[in-house]
Amino acid sequence: MTAPVRVPLPQDLGRHFPGDALVRLEGVTKTFPARRGAAPFTALDGIDLAVRRGSVLGVIGRSGAGKSTLIRLVNGLERPTGGRVIVGEAEISRLPEAELRRERRGIGMIFQHFNLLSARTAAGNVALPLEVAGYDRAAIRARVNELLDLVGLTAQRDRYPAELSGGQKQRVGIARALATSPKVLLSDEATSALDPETTRSILDLLARINRELGLTILLITHEMSVIRAISHEVAVLDQGRIAESGDVFEVFTRPQAAITRTFLDHETGRALPPVLAERLRAGQPGEGDSAVLRITFRGPHATDPVLAQLVRDAGIVACILSGTVDEIAGKPFGTLVVSVDGHPEIVARTQGFLRERGLDAEFLGTLPADAWPAPRSETRHVA
Amino acid sequence: MSPEMLRLILQATGDTLTMVAIAAGLGTLFGLPLGVFLATSGRGELLAAPWLNRVLGTVVNATRSTPFIILVVAIIPFTRLIAGTSIGTAAACVPLTVAATPFIARLVEGAIREVDGGLVEAARAFGASPLQIVLKVLIPEALPGIVLGLTLAVVSLLGFSAMVGAVGGGGLGDLGIRYGYQRFMPEMMLAVVVVLIVLVQAVQTLGDRLARRLNKRLRHG
Known part of the structure; x- marks a missing residue:
């Protein structure tokens, strides 16, 4: 079991303040059209969710609950069938592709399988979003050094991903996601491919980034331990709907939905011997x-x-x-x-x-x- | 081996290398973008254009299924249009390029399709445009595969170039047929085969070595 990372909670933490929400999903529905032999599939059904500025919100669900679809709606990799997705001032769900690309620079993302370019070194991978955004060489160099220092990989800057451990690869992924100074970080099962010790160090790093840079984080996971380690708030996703959401301590200690209890049974000693x-x-x-x-x-x-x-x-x-x-x-x-x-x-x-x-x-x-x-x-x- | 024979072999080797180099160069010039397009223009893909994808795919398949010797003859009017003549080494480059382009396109397409879709997703997530994804993600990541594909294409072109002797194309194949076969000079035939073997070995070794150097997916010390 992963020991919790202490994250000081803002005093006003509790209910959502819609005015202070950095990421908002309003009545979001996503239906994938019918394909040969398969009926249309509703991955998300009427999702309302708000991530407050500077907070960490964890979405937990089993595989197939719609987590991946949900997180991909936030940076427009998927478009909702209905409802609105808003990040900051931009209504992501309605932006044309070119404007969406510009908005995405303000939304970092890290992945379960890191998704690093094998042909580029650690530094090269971190530089990529900056090249894409059109930074000049000197600015890229300075920013890459700064980011590698932040994630503790200065010594590995010229290594290729194949020469890095899983935890180091995810650190490169985090540095890359932070390259264009985003206001929100999306984490797609970022620790699911890592061993418990490495998971802990990555969660520590994310908690530190949240605390020190004030970065808002939306993460999805299937593990309660991840939620518990760094999230302030949690939303439990079940079959495309939010079964329960709120302050992590409240939900963990007074779970209302059956699905939440199932997740918690192994996590908080609720399961009977x-x-x-x-x-x-x-x-x-x-x-x-x-x-x-x-x-x-x-x-x-x-x-x-x-x-x-x-x-x-x-x-x-x-x-x-x-x-x-x-x-x-x-x-x-x-x-x-x-x-x-x-x-x-x-x-x-x-x-x-x-x-x-x-x-x-x-x-x-x-x-x-x-x-x-x-x-x-x-x-x-x-x- | 007489000095005359040696001169003929050198001349033919030079012709062959010229034809193969031009055809491989032009074939890559046309085949690389075509291959990238074929790999990325399917339904729901990066440069989605399913209709054009299907048309180009059909043209590529048609060209590739035509036996090379028939292709050479069939496109003589086109060859004459481009090269001004249908005879000689320069003219032979036209059908060789026409044959090489779809072949290279398919090899490039295969290499691009091998690139992990997660990388494209990551690049989209940080705001890369489709063109940037092609240039900065897909091609660099597929490069070892593309190099191996081009190696295969060059080796195949060495074989194809032997056939253009049929339309007066010159080169090693032509030499082998005219001297080795028609003039009963087995030593010339043998020399031609030996030169071709050496060329193929050299090309394959260079290609393998370059692909290995470009491939960073394996740990090396």
Whole structure:
């Protein structure tokens, strides 16, 4: 698991401020026409999305969810069937090709497979967008040196891509994307072809660029760990629609859509250990059974000693079945799966006790008495 | 081997090299853009012009499917128009070029199509125009393949040039037929074959070496 990169969040982070959105998708639909033997395919269906200036927005989805199409709409590599795509002041979705080319200099893009020219050195690849934009030799030279320094590849400037590692290639890709000083960077699964350690260093670099250059980043990925490492906001894409979106911490700690939960299960310790999962039954516990609760610790309460308080103040014993404490978007976050005596009153009191302290306690199911010993609370028949 | 024979062989080798060089040069001049166009003008491609693509593709195929010796005879009026005559080494360059152009175009097309589509997408993403993509991405990236294709074309032209002897084109093929075959001089035939083998080897070796040097896709020390 990739450890999170700390990205200080602006104080006003929260809901979108449409006026401050650098990239906006409004009711965007993309349908690919029917081809021989295949019906028309709707890749995106009524997408509304805003990327705030200076923020990092991550779009997560399974393969085929429409992520690639979505990101390609932003720089006009694809045209929407309906709706509008706006970057800064330009309505990308309506620009003629020649003007679009000029706008694209303000929109950098990096790719999963780097897409570097094999016949050009690292420096040559970074120089290419500048040559295309018509910079003079001296300006290109100065800018290339500056960019290679930024991504830490000064020593590799004369190497060809075949002589570079995956991480180094992506650094060249990043330098190339930044060459024309874009206002937004599009990242198309930029770390999906890299090993975890290299992924981390590339994400660190992107976070640093976001922080130091104030560059707005729109990234697509299929990995929650990428979102969690550098995104401020997240949009979950499922079958061409946005299932859920918002502040990363909110979405990670209170996922609403089923698809989001699936993504999160392996990422935030939400998945139950198999030994537990296979014994868990749906429905209310009977006599001698235990109830399984998932306590979610968010923000300021993440470090409270609630289990000790539960015993001391309510006389209820809870057994820890699994748990993690983690950090998301710079804020602490924990999940604890516990079992308590399955008596309805005990369960209700436990949930009430936790809720009073601002913690969620979700009832997950029942562990039958013959499968798992239930914790006995002394106060069972007292209250 | 008599000095006379040596003089004839040198003369013929010079003629052959001249014809091949002119045909390869002009063939590349016409075939390279044609090949690039064929590779990029299909439906939904960079310079999309599917109708023109199909017409040119058909013309290229028609030319390539005509046996060279028939092509030489069939285009005599055209040869006369261009070269002023249909006989001799200069005139022979016309059918050789006509044959080389579609051949080179197809080889270039193949090399261009080998270029990873992701590179074109990246170039579009940073604002390159179709022409810039062709000149700065497609051709440089396809260059090792193009060089190997041109090598193949030159080797084929050496073979074709032997046939233009049929219309008084001169060169090594003509020498081999007239002296080696018709005058029963097996040593002349042998000499011609040896010179051709040496030429083909030299061309292929040079082409391979150049393509390898241009190919940066492999790690080298």
